[in-house]
Amino acid sequence: MKFTEFGLSAGLLRAVGEQGYDTPTPVQREAIPYVLAGRDLEALAQTGTGKTAAFVLPILHRLTHDANNSPLSRATQNTPRALVLVPTRELAAQVLESVRTYGAHVSIRSLAVFGGVGINPQIQTLRRGIDVLVATPGRLLDHLGQRTVDLSKIQTLVLDEADRMFDMGFIRDIRKIVERCPKQRQTLLFSATFAPEVRELAHSVLRNPALVEVARRGTPAELVTQSVIRVDQSMKRDLLLHLFASHGWHQTLIFMRTKHGADAMAKKLEQAGVRCAALHGNKTQGARTKALADFKSGKLAALVATDIAARGIDIDSLPRVINFEMPNVPEDYVHRIGRTGRAGVEGEAISLVSSEERIQLRDIERLIKREFEKLTVPGFEPQHHDSVPRAAPHPSKAAAPKSGQRNSAGRSSGAGARSGGPREGSRDGSRGGPRSATAPKAGGPHHTGQRHR
Ligand code: AMP
Numbered sequence: 001m002k003f004t005e006f007g008l009s010a011g012l013l014r015a016v017g018e019q020g021y022d023t024p025t026p027v028q029r030e031a032i033p034y035v036l037a038g039r040d041l042e043a044l045a046q047t048g049t050g051k052t053a054a055f056v057l058p059i060l061h062r063l064t065h066d067a068n069n070s071p072l073s074r075a076t077q078n079t080p081r082a083l084v085l086v087p088t089r090e091l092a093a094q095v096l097e098s099v100r101t102y103g104a105h106v107s108i109r110s111l112a113v114f115g116g117v118g119i120n121p122q123i124q125t126l127r128r129g130i131d132v133l134v135a136t137p138g139r140l141l142d143h144l145g146q147r148t149v150d151l152s153k154i155q156t157l158v159l160d161e162a163d164r165m166f167d168m169g170f171i172r173d174i175r176k177i178v179e180r181c182p183k184q185r186q187t188l189l190f191s192a193t194f195a196p197e198v199r200e201l202a203h204s205v206l207r208n209p210a211l212v213e214v215a216r217r218g219t220p221a222e223l224v225t226q227s228v229i230r231v232d233q234s235m236k237r238d239l240l241l242h243l244f245a246s247h248g249w250h251q252t253l254i255f256m257r258t259k260h261g262a263d264a265m266a267k268k269l270e271q272a273g274v275r276c277a278a279l280h281g282n283k284t285q286g287a288r289t290k291a292l293a294d295f296k297s298g299k300l301a302a303l304v305a306t307d308i309a310a311r312g313i314d315i316d317s318l319p320r321v322i323n324f325e326m327p328n329v330p331e332d333y334v335h336r337i338g339r340t341g342r343a344g345v346e347g348e349a350i351s352l353v354s355s356e357e358r359i360q361l362r363d364i365e366r367l368i369k370r371e372f373e374k375l376t377v378p379g380f381e382p383q384h385h386d387s388v389p390r391a392a393p394h395p396s397k398a399a400a401p402k403s404g405q406r407n408s409a410g411r412s413s414g415a416g417a418r419s420g421g422p423r424e425g426s427r428d429g430s431r432g433g434p435r436s437a438t439a440p441k442a443g444g445p446h447h448t449g450q451r452h453r
Pocket of ligand 1: 025
């Protein structure tokens with residue numbers, strides 16, 4: 001997609017072109033249409049993803065093109081119409097520079113206010129009239145105290161790097177500032193993580209927000225070993241319990257498609273002695289916060305989650321993600337596995353795939369341009385041998401199946417052959433199944449697939 005497809009004004013497109021940008025980054029592609037449409041936004045994106053332009057461009061467009069923003073109706077003294085709150089003066093300066101760069105060919109007045117410099121020049125500029133104000137919370141409160149700024153005409157409020165603002169102790173200041181903005185406004189929240197306190201803030205300041213989540217720089221998949229285990233749907237639960245029992249997995253995030261499924265699975269795991277909790281939209285905020293905290297601290301060995309609930313789970317050393325059911329939307333697979341392999345720590349993503357899910361699997365393989373190695377666990381081999389349609393558009397890049405891993409019936413002999421256990425062995429956990437001694441990674445199944453780069 002190109003920048004020209006957003007419907008941004010000619011002046012903005014010209015400025016974007018002058019920067020040499022032609023193609024929007026993922027966060028821009030996802031966020032700009034929502035912001036242009038006036039929606040609130042909850043965006044998980046870190047610095048370096050192009051997030052600043054993702055909010056600056058549509059804000060400038062709306063300020064200069066919406067009917068209620070004709071030059072005559074523009075507010076004048078001390079009444080900005082867009083406010084960007086940022087944690088540091090450095091970021092304030094950077095955001096202001098972006099506003100000025102992208103606004104070079106439109107009629108917009110902008111200012112950054114932050115501490116550590118004289119307040120009087122800021123007061124004088126505010127008096128002359130400002131459209132976009134970029135501010136750190138402390139200095140903005142000083143201005144509000146001196147009545148040198150009035151936020152009653154704010155149409156769009158941006159909370160940029162919300163997680164850092166929390167870390168720096170700005171939460172009470174932010175709440176005071178939000179109270180001074182009109183209730184009828186557009187609010188955009190950007191954060192590199194969705195820690196529980198950020199979620200709580202988002203909950204209280206956003207109205208029906210669109211969710212945007214983009215991969216971190218250096219896509220998470222780089223550090224994630226991905227594998228697929230073929231298994232019949234009816235055997236998945238037993239297989240999962242077997243894997244937990246035989247490997248003593250801890251901090252494992254399990255994805256289910258439905259809330260009901262997540263609850264049922266959490267119950268089964270608990271019954272089998274695996275400490276776990278379910279995380280989904282029907283849980284209260286308190287229950288979600290507690291489940292996450294217990295999972296992070298290691299009290300829970302497993303967290304069973306739905307896609308939406310898991311967005312924003314940010315645990316730096318999460319070792320393992322299990323796709324108990326494949327997502328219908330292939331992009332969700334990328335989001336799911338992006339929960340692990342963070343902060344330079346390796347992780348693994350294991351998908352349990354039944355023959356009914358072959359289409360979803362094929363779509364995911366197309367999206368990530370890889371064909372997975374398909375494994376089976378002895379004692380849990382699928383009885384339905386529907387072949388998975390081949391999909392990798394770049395077969396040359398796909399890892400070649402190792403010899404002996406798949407026979408003509410679609411069965412893998414890999415794990416069984418390596419472990420020396422009988423193919424149709426018993427399921428008592430004493431044989432068959434992946435063994436960490438020879439697995440590529442402690443706790444993982446045999447041949448847990450290729451490392452995707
Ligand atoms: P940010 O995440 O907003 O700090 O932006 C990171 C860097 O990406 C900045 O230097 C931007 O100028 C640059 N940038 C923003 N949008 C694009 C784009 N569409 N294509 C290439 N670079 C961009």
